[in-house]
Amino acid sequence: MKLIIIRDNFKKGLIIIEKIAGKNFSLPILDNVLIKTFQNFLTLSGTNLELGISYWTLAKIEKEGQITIPAKLLFNLINFLPDEKIYLESKNNTLFVSGEKFKAQIKGLPAEDFPIIPQIKDEKKFIEVNNLPFLQGLSKILNFCSTSQTHLELSGVYFNFQKEKLELVSTDSFRLAKKDLYYQEKISKDYSFILPQRTVRELTNILSEKDSKSIENYKTKIYFEPNQVFFEIISENFSFPQFRLASRLIEGEYPNYQEIIPISYQTRAVLNKNDFLNQIKTASLFSGKINRIKIKIEPEQNLLSLFSQSPETGEIKSSLSGEIKGQSIEISFNSKFLIDGLLNLEGQRIIFDLNGEDGPAVLRSDQDSSYIYIVMPVKS
DSSP, X not given: OEEEEEHHHHHHHHHHXXXXXXXXXXXXXXXXXXXXXXXXXXXXXXXXXXXXXXEEEEOEEEEOOEXXXXXXXXXXXXXXXXXXXXXXXXXXXXXXXXXSSOEEEEEOBOGGGSOOOOOOSOTTOEEEEEHHHHXXXXXXXXXXXXXXXXXXXXXXXXXXXXXXXXXXXXXXXXXXXXXXXXXXXXXXXXXXXXXXXXXXXXXXXXXXXXXXXGGGGEEEEEEEETTEEEEEEEETTOSSOSEEEEEEOOOSOOOOGGGTSOSSOSEEEEEEHHHHHHHHHHHHTTSTTTTEEEEEEEGGXXXXXXXXXXXXXXXXXXXXXXXXXXXXXXXXXXXXXXXXXXXXXXXXXXXXXXXXTTSOEEEEESSOTTEEEEEOOBOO
16 A cells, blocks of 8 residues: 555544544454555544444555554654655555654554444435534533443433434433434434444534534435444535444333423523523532532512532522512422533523422523423432
C-alpha cells in the first residue's frame, strides 16, 4: 500500500475510530484500525465486536493494499503533526509515515486477522433523516438510559419509527425522556429497535464533528437488518458515505412508555426556566447526598417554594412566582433529575405538570411540544 493524504482528512476518521479501540488483551487486533484502499478512497475501520465504524476519504492511491495499526498510537502521532500532506506506505506489517520534516515507523498486524465488520445486505431499504434535528434529538435523550444489568432493555435508546415520526425514548425507571422527529415524507411500515447507549454516544460524536452550517449538507440513512442496524452519514456532494456505523441491537421488549406519560394534570405551573433552574441549583447545595429537595406549590398565591436541608450543610428556603392552577401540593424530587430535564428544554418558559405526591411529573417547553421529560417524585 502506498498513498498520499491530507493530514486533516486522515485525522477526521481517526478521531472517531480510536475511541472504540481499547486495551483488549485477549484479542489485540481490536486495538487496531484497519487501513485499506479502494479506488481513489482510503477507508479506516475499527470495531469492538459490538460496534463497528468505517470512514471514507479521498486520497491519492499509488498502490493498493491494507494493514492494521494500533489506533491510539496512530491518532496521537497524526494529531501532533502539522497540517500538510502525509505519505503512507506499508511493508511487512509495518506502516511508514512521513512528511516534510519527519519519518516514523509503526509496527502493525496482518489485515487478514481483522474481524469482519457486517455489511449492508439490502441497500434499497432505508429511512433517511436530516442530521441537525437527529443530532439534537439524540443529545436530549442520550443520558437517561439505565446502567443496571437487571433490565438490559432499559440500557439503550428506543427507536420507534412510526409512519409520520420517529420517537426517541430513554428511561432509567426514575425519569423518562421522549423526543419526536418528523419526516419530510411518511414511511410505509413501522419499525422499532433498542440501540445500545454506547452506539448512540458514538453516533452523536460523529454527527457533532460537523459545524452547524456543514451538518445541514449531510443526511443519515438508517438500514435495518435482523439483530443489527446501520447508520450512514452521507454528504450531498459525496458518492460514498463519509461514515458508516454498524451496531448490534439489544434484545428484549421495551416497556410501554405511552402508559407512563400523563394525559392530564392535577397541578400546573408555568415558570421562567432560568429562575426555576437557578433556584433548584441553589437548593441542591443543601440537599445532601440524596439530592432531595421539597417543592410546595400554592395556586392561590401563584407561588412555588423550594426547601432543602441536610445535617452537614444547613438549610435554605426560596420561592418564585408563576402562572399556577390546580391543586396545592407538597412534593419532593431528586434535584439532579430536575436539573437534567430543565437543561434540555428550549425557550424561557416551561410547563411543570404534577399528578399528586406519588404520580409522575412532566417538564416541557411551551415552545416545543416534541420533547417531554418525565420524572418520578421522591417518596417522603
